[in-house]
Amino acid sequence: MSGVGDQQLSRRARLRAETSAEIKAIALKLMATGGPDAISLRAIAREMGMTANAIYGYYATRDELVTVLISDVYTDLVSAVEAARDALPDSDAAGRLLAWAQTFREWSLANPEGFRLIYGDAVPGYQPPPGGPAADAAHRACAGLTGLVAAAWPRARTRQPHDGYAWHDFDPGLVSLVRAEFPDLPPAAVALALRVWGRLHGLVSLEIYGHLRGQYHDPARLYRVEVLDLIHSLGLTPPEAARA
Amino acid sequence: MSGVGDQQLSRRARLRAETSAEIKAIALKLMATGGPDAISLRAIAREMGMTANAIYGYYATRDELVTVLISDVYTDLVSAVEAARDALPDSDAAGRLLAWAQTFREWSLANPEGFRLIYGDAVPGYQPPPGGPAADAAHRACAGLTGLVAAAWPRARTRQPHDGYAWHDFDPGLVSLVRAEFPDLPPAAVALALRVWGRLHGLVSLEIYGHLRGQYHDPARLYRVEVLDLIHSLGLTPPEAARA
DNA sequence: TTGGGAACTATACGGCGTGAAGTTACGACA
DNA sequence: TGTCGTAACTTCACGCCGTATAGTTCCCAA
Known part of the structure; x- marks a missing residue:
């Protein structure tokens, strides 16, 4: 003007x-x-x-500020795990998944408040808006995990149930992200990626909120074993360095 | 007096x-x-x-009240999952694990506020006391899961790493609960139980906090597949009724 | 030079946890 | 039966919070 x-x-x-x-x-x-x-x-x-x-x-309003903060912090988390993943070549599918998962935990431990902001009810009266910008970051995270699952899919598919999944049961935003990159991947692979997300989230969440502290002293080991078990269950061969 | x-x-x-x-x-x-x-x-x-x-x-103080509430609610949750588990005979190890897991999710969906109270930062300034009575409920939950893992341990042990676990890395309260009932169980089984806890907690937590809603419409299916996969990975045979 | 509007302040309301001091009424003992 | 300690509760106060309304300052463009 x-x-x-x-x-x-x-x-x-x-x-x-x-x-x-x-x-x-x-x-x-x-x-x-x-x-x-x-x-x-x-x-x-x-x-x-x-x-x-x-x-x-x-x-x-305060909630609007919180929404923007969540979006920023979530984007930071997703960028961190994707950078760690992309530091390894496409050929090393197991290593990329391991890097993604380890960086997910390390970022969370380094930014516990950020983790709680994203995944918990950190802020007293805050209600997350349904389609807000934080959803984009979540889609990015899931699409990234789906890419890692896709690399293992030829071997992982035989261990997964195939029936009962349909694209229209997934969020359109997520679907378009996934299908743009992996046109031939079936919806069952995205469901598997969500389950993988849940597995990683579960242990990290318990650790961040202090529920593991009263049970076991070495959550890092627990997480490492979990991720290696996950890699194995996808039919991938764990990286040599991780077997120690 | x-x-x-x-x-x-x-x-x-x-x-x-x-x-x-x-x-x-x-x-x-x-x-x-x-x-x-x-x-x-x-x-x-x-x-x-x-x-x-x-x-x-x-x-x-308000935190003291919240601590008591957490303890009560946590005990209610643990009682619910244990009751569901014990409704099936010891011989049906897979069914008991399935019942425990399904009831864990169902209780959480029926009492989302309770779940957030136990596992999140539900109350603004609340800091959980270290050895409080909520820890007892957590130990009960983990010991219960360890019992379910113990039933599968003869077959599950071959798929688990055995080295590097020692009893002194676990909380004494949890250890005494477990060893009283399963004197011969190695610490690796308790570690496996904690990982199982993490797997179940992960998906339920994502669902309760609304992080699955923007991705997939049928979290019940996702959870069911996850639990059946878990049962399979423990070397158990899923109950007939669950295969549908 | 002037007027419009953006940026910010002042004041106020109701809600919160919590501390200190004052009041009431129950119950034990002489 | 009368007395008194004390548990239970209220009143008042302080500083925190989000936020609504109205008023003030000051930049910038016409």
Whole structure:
């Protein structure tokens, strides 16, 4: 609209974006130090030398801010596991799955508050919006796992039930992500990927929330054995380095 | 101390116990209707026609009340799965595991707030005490699962890594529960039971928190397949009724 | 130069957990 | 039966929270 700000953002818009980013950054800092409950508009504003109500100019409500934070953090998690996976060649299917899974746990242990923000009811009254941007990150994660399952599918399929799965039982967004990359993969493979997700999520979730601490002292070993068992059950050969 | 109250509680103690129970009952009702966040001392007191501070005569702090609630609810869950398991004869190892697992999911779906109370950060600032009574329920759950694994151990052991497990890496309370009933079981079996717990917990947790809803429409099928796969991987034969 | 609008503050309301002090009434003992 | 300790409960207070409404400041463009 203005003559100045077409090639780059106008001064107003730039300041606005900076403030918005600062709000998110401080929210993440507060979350990292004091847990997800510590994300309060008043605390953020205090940290910024502002009034709590000033934040309403950037986010309509606290839940909206939380939604954006979840999306950001979830994207960070997915990027981490995908980077670890892609550090290994396509030919090393077992290694890629192992890398994905280990990075999933390591990221979660390094960012327990982020894990709780994504997967728990971290923030008191928060209700996740149905189709929000966090769903995209979840689809990315599942599609990535499906890709790892796809690499094992020729051998894994014989151990899986084939019947009863139909594409229309899966979310369209997820389906389009998967079928774009693996047109010939049957829906049973996506179901298997979801089960794999559940297996990995289960142990990590128990560990993050402290439910393993009162039972067993070495959750890393437990997780490693679980992932190797998973790799084996998919008909893959575990990487040499992992057999030790 | 008093001449009256030796065979039964004194009037004071009885009233006290009744009030304490009423507080818990109302807290559970509030949780069932409004989610775990709805457990507030003020709301409970309002429901009882009292002042919030009156509750401090029964529970030193809100967290103490929550701890008691968690213990109660956890015990309820464990009792439910154990009852389902024990409805089948010892000879039907696969059926007992299936019953335990299915009841675990069904209880969780019927009491999602209870599940979140036990396994999530349902209550805003709550920090679980380390050795609290909830740990006992967790030990009972794990010991129960270990019993189910024990029934399959002769066939399952060949597929499990044996080395690297030692009793001193497990919690003493859990160890004593397990060894009292299964003196000859190796620690690797308890580790396997914890992994089984993780597998079951993972899918149920994803479902309860709504992370499956955006991916797949039939989480019951997913869970059923997972449990049957688990039974198979333990070297057990799935019950006839479950093969359909 | 001026007017529109974005950014922010001031004030207020109801809800929360919790501490300190004051009140009431029950129950044991002389 | 009268007295008194004490358990049970209320009242008041403080600081936290999200958020609605109204008012203020100040930049930027016409």
